[in-house]
Amino acid sequence: MKQTEEVLQDLTQPSNVSVHSGDALVGKVKAAIAADDKKRKENDDEPLRRKPELVPIERTELPRQLEVTVWDVLHTLARATSLSWRGAGRGLAEHWGALKYTQALVGGDSFLGLTDEGHRIADHYKSLQSGELGVGFALTLAEYMLRSRFPEHSVTIVPADTALRAGWALTSRDKGEKVKYRYRPQYFTEVWRPGEPSLVVPLSCKGNHGNSATSADQLASASAHAEAVHIGAWNETPSLLFSTELPTDGGTMTVHALQAPGRGGRLFPAEGREANLNAKPVQENAMPDIHPPAEGLVTPEPVPGCHVKPKDYTWFQESLAHTTAAGLMAFTGSGGATARHLTDRQGSKRFTGFEHAASTSVQDAAHTLLGTGYVGTDHVFRLNGPRVEAFSGVDEDLFRLLARGDVEEYRAIVHAGRDTRPRLTFDKDWGGPVSVHADGSVFALRLLPGQDDEPCQCSAR
DSSP states (O other), X not given: OOOHHHHHHHTTSOEEEEEEOSHHHHHHHHHHHHXXXXXXXXXXXXXXXXXSOOBOOOTTTSOSEEEEOHHHHHHHHHHHTTTOOOXXXXXXXGGXXXXXXXXXXXXXXXXXXXXXXXHXXXXXXXXXXXXXXXXXXXXXXXHHHHHHHOTTSEEEEEEHHHHHTTTOBOSTTSSSSBOOOOOOOSEEEEEEOTTSOOEEEEEEEEEESSOHHHHHHHHHHHHHHHHTEEESSTTOOOEEXXXXXXXXXXXXXXXXXEEEOOSOOBOOOOTTXXXXXXXXXXOOOOOOSBOOOOBTTBOOXXXXXXXXXGGGHHHHHXXXXXXXXXXXXXHHTOHHHHHTTSOTTTTGGGGTTOOOGGGTTSOSEEXXXXXXXXXXXXXXXXXXXXXXXXXXXXXXXXXXXXHTTOHHHHXXXXXXXXXXXXXXXEETTTTEEEEEOTTSEEEEEEEOSSSOSSOOOOOOO
């Protein structure tokens, strides 16, 4: 078994992930869609509504062999799940779930694969592991691709369900007229620049421990999830689809990726109202369903889903910015700062009563990492016996901006440093891997000071 320090060092070692995107994959997904439609027809079920066109992602934007590090992927996964509502931590401990994969992946022959620990997790929690790691890799690749396509812009990931709840009732626990449709993209990618309308790209991501045929089936399903949100004109919302294949037989881990082209998704402001990201979050009550355009004199029946119409663009841009800020504040463990960026239906009350000391005078957890001061929260657990400390937080100056609601200034600073802030290294002063993202967040892990890297030899008395 590796010593704990070796495990921590491995987390920052670069390795490669294989990327599959081409005409052959499009053909396999179309075949999977046809098979699923046939099965549904035999069962007297309506075929799913899906993206009308799927195309490969160009190699210039997403290389077929991309270098990644495990700790960066886990940082991305942790940030993406901080508002997931799945754990028992009422939103302030959701992101620690990413830490269970610190020993699940390893580079082998220059490509990432599952370790023995990863295989053990898969034996008991196969669906959970493939799904969560699928999120981590999909979002890592999506950010890389969109930054390549829009180098003068910033790119952030927004959990779709949380963002949509600012306008729609999605489940039985939400107040308002329900969206009677269970398909939705898992995330939005927001491509933005201060003072300009954002481009919003729905993203659907899945994972499996099977093979390329399983991934083709998942991409066929992902196409239906992505189609459930329209931003602007009918069938003009661009989307990204990912399925991460994590074979348990020692094969190469592969991310299968496609895109749905479209000229929509751009949040041009409504006439006379520019976006004010410092305004308090507003809970709308948008009508569910998407309305196809008229065909001559015939107006088609609406289809289930969520439709962001031009009159909603300014509100939706503000909502996305607040949801991103809320996720970042939850990542630091600040309940009060998280709640101020959410509406009631988005879950602001879940964070009431949890206040981060750093928003007043005393800090709950603070560290200087790579020369920058960060505030956040920490978590201690055992790794191969010894105890390790995980720290998640945000640049102290950026935290204070968001804690008081200054989203505009936060985004201006983050955008200006988008090319210089991201860092990933084994910080010897800290004692472990440190990942800093463009949004100002930090994710760090180290052997808890004051103990040896040897398991305790204890006997019962």
